[in-house]
Amino acid sequence: MGLISFGKISKVHGLAGEVRFFPFSRQLDNLSTLERIFIYKTSGGSPLELIISKSRIHKNSAIFKIQGVNSIEDAEKLVGSIVYVETSDLNKLEDDEYYWFDLIGLNTYTDEGQFIGVVENLVDRSLQSLLVVKNEDKEYLIPLTEPIVKEVDLERSKIIISPVEGLLE
Amino acid sequence: MPRSNKKGPYVNEKLEKKVQAEKASGNPRIIKTWSRGSMVSPDMIGLTFAVHNGRKFIPVYVTEHMVGHKLGEFSPTRTFHSHAGGDKKSKMGKR
Numbered sequence: 533m534g535l536i537s538f539g540k541i542s543k544v545h546g547l548a549g550e551v552r553f554f555p556f557s558r559q560l561d562n563l564s565t566l567e568r569i570f571i572y573k574t575s576g577g578s579p580l581e582l583i584i585s586k587s588r589i590h591k592n593s594a595i596f597k598i599q600g601v602n603s604i605e606d607a608e609k610l611v612g613s614i615v616y617v618e619t620s621d622l623n624k625l626e627d628d629e630y631y632w633f634d635l636i637g638l639n640t641y642t643d644e645g646q647f648i649g650v651v652e653n654l655v656d657r658s659l660q661s662l663l664v665v666k667n668e669d670k671e672y673l674i675p676l677t678e679p680i681v682k683e684v685d686l687e688r689s690k691i692i693i694s695p696v697e698g699l700l701e
Numbered sequence: 702m703p704r705s706n707k708k709g710p711y712v713n714e715k716l717e718k719k720v721q722a723e724k725a726s727g728n729p730r731i732i733k734t735w736s737r738g739s740m741v742s743p744d745m746i747g748l749t750f751a752v753h754n755g756r757k758f759i760p761v762y763v764t765e766h767m768v769g770h771k772l773g774e775f776s777p778t779r780t781f782h783s784h785a786g787g788d789k790k791s792k793m794g795k796r
Contacts, residue, residue, distance in 0.1 A: 537786035556787030617788075628793040635791075654791055657775065659766055661791035662759070675762040677794030680749070684793070696749045698731030699760055 535570055535579060535616040536633050538562075544607040545595050551607050553594045553615060562622050563587065563594040570616040579616060630684065640665045640674070640691045643682055648672060648700065651691065663691070672700055710740040710769075720744055733758060737773025752776035764794060 539555040555563060564587060570579035586597035601607050625631065632654050640648040640663070649667035654676070661676040674680060674693055683692040704711060713736035723729040724744065735753045746765055751758035752772045759776040761767075767775065 536788075538788060556784040557789040558783070559788060559790070562788050622788055625790060626792075628795075629790055630793070632789040632791065633786075654789075656789065656791065657777065659764070660762065660775065660794045673760050675749070675760050675794065676791055677762045677764070679747070680762055681793065696729065696731050698733075698751070699749065 534619055536619055537614055538569070538617040539615050541571075541596075541610050541613045541615060542593070543611055544604055547604050548597075549601040549603050549607045550595050550597050551601075551610055552590070553596050554592070555594070558592060560589055560592070560594070562617075563589060565623060566617065566621060568618070568621065569596075569598075570618070571610065571613040572616070630686075634686055635663070635684070635691075638684070638686075638689050638691050640693060642700075643692055643694045648693070674699065710742065712739045712742055717744075720748065723748060731760065734772065737771065737776065739772050741767045741770050741772060743768055754778045762794065 537556065539553055541551045542554050543552050544550070545552045566587065567584055569582050569584065571582065572579055583599040584596050585599045588595050598610070601610065619633065622631065635651050635654060638651045640651060642648060647667070649665040649672065651663050652666045653664040655662040655664060655673070663674040663676055665672045665674055674695070680693055680695065680699070681691060682694050685691070713734070716732070716734050716736050716739050719732050721744070723732060729748050731749045731751050733751045737752060741763055745763045746768070748763055750761045750763065750772060752761050752775060754776040755778050761772065761775040
């Protein structure tokens with residue numbers, strides 16, 4: 533699939549080469565099942581794969597023990613690195629749940645076939661998320677909820693909505 | 702401070718009229734409102750409101766989980782900028 537930025541190694545933990553990792557999403561669901569991460573040593577270079585030999589959740593972060601990193605000196609070299617993960621390594625979601633990186637970039641159409649724009653971002657709210665759909669002229673906010681969003685087709689990069697009158701004004 | 706039970710829930714009078722009119726029309730339009738303090742009543746389920754947050758209107762599709770809350774709760778006035786990327790996820794809302 534591809535790599536996505538996932539979090540940052542913030543500092544070393546202890547003397548045995550462990551590092552503390554903060555996820556950008558502040559969600560800890562994927563941390564305990566993750567077996568490998570990627571970092572870029574140089575910008576534009578190819579990613580370096582690191583195998584996680586041990587991990588545990590600590591408050592709102594995780595402590596990783598990375599294979600081959602056995603001293604505080606080696607661990608210090610990783611501090612500040614942005615961590616990337618393979619999207620296929622993330623947990624599978626339920627049918628009505630979507631990762632934001634899957635939704636961003638999808639083309640949005642009405643059920644009558646009219647192109648509205650491309651999903652640029654999402655706004656997270658407790659009961660209802662909003663899709664931020666932009667075209668050249670305008671930005672629209674569309675609630676990610678069933679009667680309005682009819683279909684999310686990830687394979688064809690398409691979202692079909694049935695807007696109530698006035699939503700696209 | 703909760704509103705007294707004796708007084709009952711507050712719903713802006715004009716908003717209530719609009720809700721009744723849109724429900725009666727059979728093909729409801731989005732209802733624009735500045736009344737962030739109005740409580741979501743069961744009559745509003747299935748309607749879409751555009752609730753003003755001081756800068757723009759935020760669309761809110763009312764579901765049964767929202768009943769008893771105030772409309773303003775679903776139209777945040779401050780933007781939280783988090784780091785882009787990560788494994789953020791959203792659930793599709795249900796009717």
